[in-house]
Each structure stands twice: as C-alpha cells, then as structure tokens.
Amino acid sequence: MGRLEEYIPIVGRGVIDDLRALAERLKGKTVQHINSTAVGGGVAEILTRMVPLFQELNLNTRWDVIKGGDKFFEVTKKFHNALHGRPEEINEDDFAVFMETSINNMNGMQYSGDIVYVHDPQPIALVQKKSDNKWIWRCHVDVSVPDRVVWEFLYSFIARYDAAVFSSPEFSSKIPIRQFLISPSIDPLSDKNKELPEDMINMVLEKYHIKKDKPIITQISRFDRLKDPVGVIEAYQEVKKYIDCQLVLAGGGATDDPEGIKVYEETKEKAGNDKNIHILLMSQNDIEINALQRASTVIIQKSLKEGFGLTVAEALWKGKPVVASAVGGIPLQIKHKYSGLLCHSVEGATFALKQLLNSPAYAKKMGENGKEHIKNNFLITRHLKDYMLLFLSLYCKGDVVYL
Amino acid sequence: MAEKEIKTAAEPFRFYTQLHLSELTGLRASNLPELLNLIKEASDSAIYHHTHRFLLQHQYLSPEPPNDFAYWVTVALGEDCLGEKLASIDTMKYLTIHDLREKIVATIEAYLKACPNSAKRFASEDEVFYLIKCVSFIMPTAYVTNDLRGFVEILKKITIDSIYFHMFEARLRLERKTNDFSLWIEGMIGDKELAGKILKLDPYTYTLEDLRKTIIQMTEKRIG
Numbered sequence: 100m101g102r103l104e105e106y107i108p109i110v111g112r113g114v115i116d117d118l119r120a121l122a123e124r125l126k127g128k129t130v131q132h133i134n135s136t137a138v139g140g141g142v143a144e145i146l147t148r149m150v151p152l153f154q155e156l157n158l159n160t161r162w163d164v165i166k167g168g169d170k171f172f173e174v175t176k177k178f179h180n181a182l183h184g185r186p187e188e189i190n191e192d193d194f195a196v197f198m199e200t201s202i203n204n205m206n207g208m209q210y211s212g213d214i215v216y217v218h219d220p221q222p223i224a225l226v227q228k229k230s231d232n233k234w235i236w237r238c239h240v241d242v243s244v245p246d247r248v249v250w251e252f253l254y255s256f257i258a259r260y261d262a263a264v265f266s267s268p269e270f271s272s273k274i275p276i277r278q279f280l281i282s283p284s285i286d287p288l289s290d291k292n293k294e295l296p297e298d299m300i301n302m303v304l305e306k307y308h309i310k311k312d313k314p315i316i317t318q319i320s321r322f323d324r325l326k327d328p329v330g331v332i333e334a335y336q337e338v339k340k341y342i343d344c345q346l347v348l349a350g351g352g353a354t355d356d357p358e359g360i361k362v363y364e365e366t367k368e369k370a371g372n373d374k375n376i377h378i379l380l381m382s383q384n385d386i387e388i389n390a391l392q393r394a395s396t397v398i399i400q401k402s403l404k405e406g407f408g409l410t411v412a413e414a415l416w417k418g419k420p421v422v423a424s425a426v427g428g429i430p431l432q433i434k435h436k437y438s439g440l441l442c443h444s445v446e447g448a449t450f451a452l453k454q455l456l457n458s459p460a461y462a463k464k465m466g467e468n469g470k471e472h473i474k475n476n477f478l479i480t481r482h483l484k485d486y487m488l489l490f491l492s493l494y495c496k497g498d499v500v501y502l
Numbered sequence: 503m504a505e506k507e508i509k510t511a512a513e514p515f516r517f518y519t520q521l522h523l524s525e526l527t528g529l530r531a532s533n534l535p536e537l538l539n540l541i542k543e544a545s546d547s548a549i550y551h552h553t554h555r556f557l558l559q560h561q562y563l564s565p566e567p568p569n570d571f572a573y574w575v576t577v578a579l580g581e582d583c584l585g586e587k588l589a590s591i592d593t594m595k596y597l598t599i600h601d602l603r604e605k606i607v608a609t610i611e612a613y614l615k616a617c618p619n620s621a622k623r624f625a626s627e628d629e630v631f632y633l634i635k636c637v638s639f640i641m642p643t644a645y646v647t648n649d650l651r652g653f654v655e656i657l658k659k660i661t662i663d664s665i666y667f668h669m670f671e672a673r674l675r676l677e678r679k680t681n682d683f684s685l686w687i688e689g690m691i692g693d694k695e696l697a698g699k700i701l702k703l704d705p706y707t708y709t710l711e712d713l714r715k716t717i718i719q720m721t722e723k724r725i726g
Contacts, residue, residue, distance in 0.1 A: 113643075113661030117519060120641055268632030271526035280524040280634060425628060476559055488523040488639055498525075498547035501677070502641040 102288075103155055109287055110480050118480065121487040122156035123154035124502050129159040130490065131212030135175070135221035137164045139351060139381060140321070141283060141409050142218045142239055148286040148479055149486075158487070163208055165222045171200040174356055175221045178253075181246035183325055183404040184221065189249060198224065214490055225254045232494045236260045239406045241427045243269045261478070261493055266407040266428045279489055282431060284482035285473070290385035292416055295393055305388035309347065309377055314396035314456050317347040319388055319413070322362040322380065325404045326350075327424075329369045332376065334401065334448040339375070342456050349391055383413045394415050397455045397462065401448050402426055412477045415439065415469030420462035422451040431479065438469035508649045508725060511690040515653060515682075517645040517660055520638050520667040522558070523612065524551065529633040533624045538610050540616045540633050548601040550675050551636035553593065556664060570631075571606060579624035584613045593706050594720065597679050615660065638671065650691060652689065653683075654721045661711040669705045669713065681705075683717065 103115050105335035130149065134142050146162050153160035167175070174193045181187040201224035210228050217225060218237045224384060228235050236257055242250065242265075244281045256272070257263060265271055271278055285292055304311065316335060320326040328348050335346040363380050370376040381387060392398060398421045405427030412432055414421045421439040423429045433439035440451035455462040491500070527548065531537040535605050541549065552570040569588065576585030596602040608691060614621055626629065643664060655666070668682035678685065688697035694704045699720050705713050 111661065113519075113659065113664070116643070117661065117663070120643075121521070121639075124641075265526060268526060268634055269628075269630070270630065271528045273528040278526040278528065280526050306583065376626060419542065485523060488521055488637070491639065492523060492637060498635060498637050499546065500639045502639055 101246045105288055106478075106480055109474070110478060113499075114480050114484075118156060118483055118487070119500075120152075121484065121491070122158045123488055124350060125158055125487060127210060128213045128490065129161070130214045130216060130329070131210065132160070132162045132209070132216045133165065133222045133225060133478065134162075134218035135165050135172075141407070144285055144291075144409075145479075145482070146218075146346075148289055148478060149483065152479070152483060153315045153486075156483070161211070165200075165204040165225075166207070167221065168356065171198050173222075176222050176357055178249050179240060180325070181249040182240050182242050182253075184244040184246065185325070185404075187249075189246075189462065194252060194469065201225065213222055213492065217260075220253055223253055226256050226259045226262070229259060233261045234259070235262050235264060235489065235493075237264045237281075238270060239266060241270060241404045241406055242266070242272075243267075243427075244247075262489070264489065267431060270427075277492070279485075279492070281482070281485045281489065282428060283407050283409055284477050284479045285409055285416055286479040287416060291389050292413060293389070293391055295386070299386070300390040300394050303387050304394055306387075307347075307377060307379055307391075309345070309394070311394070313375070314342065314344040315347055315394060316397050316399055316452060316456075317343055317349065317391055317395040318399045318401065319392060319410045320350045320400065320402070322350055322359045323368060324358070324362055325402060327403050328362065328366040330403075330448070331401050332366070332369045332397055332443050333445045334399070334452060337445070337449040338452045338456070341453060344396075344456060345375040345377065347377045347379065347391055349377070349388065349394070351381050351383050384431055391416075392419065395419060397422060397452060399448060399452065400424065400429065401445075402429070405429055408432065415466070416473045416477075418466040418470045420455045420466045421469065422455065424448075432472070433469065434472070436466070438472050439465055458460050508614050508642070508651050509691055509693070511686070513690050514646050514648045515686045515690070517643045517647075517656060517664050518640055518667055519643050519661060519664040520640045520671050521663060522555075523639070524555075525635045525637050527633045527635060531625075531631040531633075533621065534575065534581070534584075534610065534614060535621050535632055537575070538607065538614070540631070541571070541603060541607055541610070544603075544605070545632055545635055546635065546675075547643045548633050548635040549603045549606075551634050553606075554670060555634075555636070557670065557706075558663070573654065574625075574629075574631045578629035578631065579620070579623045581613075581620055581623070583617075583618050584610065584620070587613065592704075593674070596674070598677050599674060638675065640667065640671075650687070650693070650696075650721055650725045653687075654718055654725070657714060657718050657721070664708055665714050665717075678684050693724065696720060 136143050150160050150162050174196050177187045177189050205228050207227055214233045215233045219239050258275050264281050318331045367378055398419045400411050400423040401407055402424050408426035411423050411429055425441040435441040442448040442451050531540050572585045572588035575581040586633055591605055647653045672678045672682045684697040684701040687693050
C-alpha cells in the first residue's frame with residue numbers, strides 16, 4: 100500500500116483521487132525545491148514529508164539545499180529579523196557576504212527543474228540562473244512590515260520570478276509578478292502528529308521530570324526572541340498567582356539560526372528557580388514533541404511575529420485548546436473564541452490562559468472545533484493540492500481553468 | 503415486492519469537481535469608502551472569492567458570516583447594521599457575479615449616504631481588508647450516472663468540492679442560472695418535481711455536508 104492510501108481514512112478517497120488527477124496533468128514536469136537547511140524549522144519539515152508524496156504521485160520532484168558558512172547564516176538571520184520589522188544593523192559587508200555565498204551556490208548547483216521552487220530569502224538570488232523554465236519564490240516569513248533596505252534588496256530578485264507565494268494576505272504587496280496565498284500544513288501521519296499511546300506520553304514526561312499533578316501550559320518553538328519565550332514566562336507567572344500550574348517551554352534549534360543558545364540562556368534566567376518551569380532544549384525528536392503537546396492542558400504560542408505558526412495547527416490537530424498571538428498566519432488557524440483564543444499582549448495571554456484552565460468544557464469545545472478546522476484546511480493533502488494547482492497556474496491563463 | 507422502475511436519462515450526468523487557488527492582489531482597504539472602491543474595481547473572481555470562500559473553508563460550520571465584506575465591516579469597522587444588511591443579501595436572487603456586485607455596491611452606497619460619519623471609521627492595522635481573487639480549476643471526475651439510483655450512490659461518496667461545483671459555481675460563476683443537478687434531472691430524466699425541489703433549496707444556508715444529505719434524502723424519497 101502506498102503512503103497516500105493511508106490518508107484516506109482521514110480525508111476521504113475523493114481527496115486522494117483529486118491529487119492523482121492533478122498529478123496526471125503535470126506528467127513529464129520536474130519540480131526542484133531549494134532551501135537552506137535539511138533539518139530543523141518548518142520548511143525542512145514540510146519538504147521532508149511532501150517530497151516522497153509527490154514522488155508517489157509520479158511527479159518528478161527533487162530537493163536541494165544550499166551551502167553556507169556561519170557568516171552567511173548570521174547575515175540571513177539578520178535579514179530574517181529585519182523582514183519581521185526588528186531593527187538590525189546591516190551594512191555593505193553583509194550584502195557582500197550574502198552575494199558571495201549566493202554566487203558559490205549558483206555555480207555549484209544543478210538547475211534541472213521545469214519548475215524551480217525557492218524557499219525563503221536565503222537562496223533567493225539563485226534566480227539569476229533562470230532560463231526558460233519557471234521559478235517560484237516561496238516566502239515563509241512575516242513580511243507585513245519589512246525593513247525597507249532589506250526588502251528592496253530582495254525585491255530586485257523577487258521581480259525576476261514567475262510567481263511568489265505567501266502564507267498570509269497581510270504579507271502581500273503590489274509586486275509585478277503573480278502572487279498566491281498558500282498556507283503551510285501539518286502531516287497527520289508524521290511522528291509529530293500521529294496518535295500516541297498513553298504509556299509513551301508518560302515515558303516522555305518522566306524523562307523530563309514533568310509530573311501530571313497540575314495543569315500543563317506548553318509552548319513548543321525554537322528559542323527565538325520572536326517566539327517571545329520570556330513573555331510566555333511572564334504570562335505564566337501571572338496565571339500562577341491564581342491557578343497552580345506548570346509551564347513547559349520546549350524546542351530545538353535550526354542549523355540556520357545562530358541566536359538560539361543566547362535566547363535559551365535569557366529564558367533560563369527569566370525562569371529563575373521556579374521548579375514548575377521546564378525549559379527543554381531538545382535535539383530533533385518529533386515523538387517527544389508530540390507527547391509533550393498531547394500531555395498539555397493548554398498550548399500557548401505567544402509569538403511576536405510568525406510566518407505561519409505550524410505549532411498552532413499541530414496543537415489544534417491534537418484537539419488542544421490554544422492561546423496564540425494574532426500575528427502572521429495564526430488568525431487563519433484560530434477563529435477567536437471559536438477554535439481558540441487570540442491575544443495581543445502578555446496581559447491578554449494571561450487572561451486567556453486563566454479562562455481555558457478554569458473552564459474545561461469551554462476549552463474542550465474549542466479544541467474540537469480547532470481540530471475540525473485543521474482537518475479541512477491545514478493538512479498536507481490540501482498543501483499538495485495547492486502546490487500542484489500553483490504549478491498548473493504557471494502554464495494556464497485566466498481565472499477559470501478547465502483541466 | 504418489485505423494485506420501482508428507474509428511468510434512464512437521455513444523456514448521462516458526469517460529475518465534475520473544482521479546486522480553488524487563492525491569488526493575492528496586494529490591494530487593501532482600511533475604511534468603508536476604500537472598500538467600496540475595491541469592490542467596484544475588483545475582478546469578478548475577487549467578488550466570487552469574498553462571497554463564497556467561507557462555504558468551503560468553514561463547511562462544517564453553520565451559521566458563519568456569509569461573506570467577507572459583511573464580516574469585515576462588522577468586526578473591523580464596528581458597523582453592525584451594515585454588516586447585517588450585507589450578510590442578508592440573498593445570493594440566490596442573483597444570476598451573475600456582476601448583479602451580485604451591483605447589489606453589494608448599492609447596499610454600501612445607501613449606508614454611506616444615510617450614515618456619512620461611517621466613512622471616518624478606520625480599521626486597525628492588523629484588521630485591514632485584503633483583496634484576494636479565486637482561481638478555479640475545473641476537472642471531470644470518474645463518476646458518471648445514467649439514472650437517479652446511480653446519482654444518489656455517487657452523491658454519497660463524491661467530494662464536497664464536486665457538490666459545491668454543481669450547486670454553487672456552475673450556477674453563479676459559470677452563469678448557468680440554475681444548479682447542474684436540477685438541470686439534468688429535469689432535462690434528461692424528465693422529473694420536474696424533484697428538479698424543482700432541489701432548485702428551491704437555498705444552499706447558502708446549509709453546510710455542504712447537510713446539503714449533500716438533503717439532496718440524497720430528496721432523491722431517495724423520490725425513487726423509493
């Protein structure tokens with residue numbers, strides 16, 4: 100049995116039939132994905148799951164990763180922060196480092212795709228290798244209020260692509276190429292999202308010395324200032340004045356994020372000696388993340404900026420009540436007071452956490468609604484469909500296309 | 503007991519499906535006059551997106567604000583009265599996107615005339631309205647039927663995208679003036695009564711799963 104068949108009990112046979120029909124219409128095309136890291140972070144995670152499924156659909160798909168040294172990734176991290184609107188000092192040397200590595204990658208990589216799909220700013224300059232094939236730039240970051248200098252630098256490359264893809268309408272602006280809205284997705288069959296037996300969950304809790312004697316509030320994310328782990332601790336400390344609970348802050352690092360350790364230390368410092376705060380710097384272990392999410396009473400995602408915030412979809416898929424900031428793609432996943440609670444501040448997060456912890460029936464209903472919303476809109480099968488429609492749109496004109 | 507005789511259609515019915523991709527425009531509105539201009543100048547595909555996307559994205563949920571314009575003026579601008587007027591526009595009355603757009607424009611213009619101060623209300627930065635258009639991809643499925651028994655069996659297993667296509671998209675976006683099911687049942691089966699009953703449904707007030715169930719029940723009752 101192919102892996103696609105395994106999705107039928109979740110999404111229905113018709114959805115898989117549609118995927119096969121779309122793939123048939125792309126027969127003979129090769130798609131080449133390019134990004135900056137093979138492991139860690141949402142992009143690598145999605146591609147790891149999607150590429151084999153595209154191959155099973157007989158859509159010739161390959162995935163290449165650019166090479167870059169510490170200096171390059173320090174610059175791209177600055178770009179990342181600046182695109183999110185955070186002040187960064189970026190000088191001519193930084194742009195030079197970026198271009199030097201880009202040129203090395205341009206010369207060291209084969210571009211065999213009929214469609215070349217470039218993810219995020221790190222490999223954006225590769226478009227200079229564009230010939231008569233189609234190139235798509237996929238922006239996974241929040242560019243609603245980008246630093247103008249960095250945006251204009253990137254814009255000179257973006258304009259050369261055939262199409263751009265964003266995760267939220269608020270990231271769109273007037274650009275001279277077609278732009279599409281495609282949300283990322285989660286894979287319900289992956290280690291991170293599949294059902295887990297209770298004893299497995301308990302084992303993970305024991306490993307990290309987390310007891311089930313009080314409600315667990317959890318934020319799963321990289322140690323990154325934009326995920327505001329310090330703000331999460333502040334909200335927890337306010338909640339703790341009224342409700343005896345514990346906090347889990349867990350996440351790993353990505354190879355293209357040199358700031359992680361620094362933020363981890365800041366978070367530890369903020370937590371002080373509170374034995375009910377568990378700060379877990381983990382190596383990539385999806386089963387453990389899954390177990391921590393499933394063991395949680397409430398999941399929080401108090402990001403200051405967010406490309407999309409897949410951890411929210413993961414939590415909702417597990418039927419968990421979620422408190423999350425109304426940034427980036429999060430409002431697409433949570434309809435306030437219906438499938439979770441949105442917040443804009445530490446105070447708002449505190450109030451929402453207290454509501455959910457004190458009203459289990461209300462929390463349960465929101466978790467159920469959230470799961471249904473994720474099932475209909477944010478599973479990998481929808482993502483595969485959107486990508487294939489996007490590829491087809493490169494070859495078809497008009498808003499109504501007969502296939 | 504002998505099974506009731508099922509009439510064979512003069513021509514078979516092939517089920518189609520539609521798949522949507524959302525295309526961003528980079529256009530936005532922060533207040534009512536800006537929204538009005540966007541609606542006037544937007545492509546039919548954008549009007550279609552903002553009046554229909556909820557059906558598929560929140561198909562399990564009813565009631566849901568029936569269109570993005572109604573939702574936005576209510577939530578982002580606090581214009582509850584206008585929101586109610588826009589939400590209650592009877593889409594079934596309109597046979598083209600053009601006519602539907604005219605009605606939305608007229609509703610907003612009348613409101614702005616009656617309440618000129620409403621033009622001064624602005625949405626906060628994180629609640630700006632973004633114009634999106636819908637690109638539809640239409641393709642045949644493998645499902646074909648020659649009679650109502652086959653029709654009902656396929657209806658039970660076809661995707662909701664297919665039901666959506668024949669009930670909503672074919673009528674309004676492709677301007678067939680009626681839904682495909684009624685068209686075939688009347689024209690090819692000759693069952694005016696069943697065709698009329700399906701035509702009389704207001705599909706905008708059902709979730710897609712409820713719509714599927716309702717059409718199945720009506721057809722099963724008919725064929726006995």
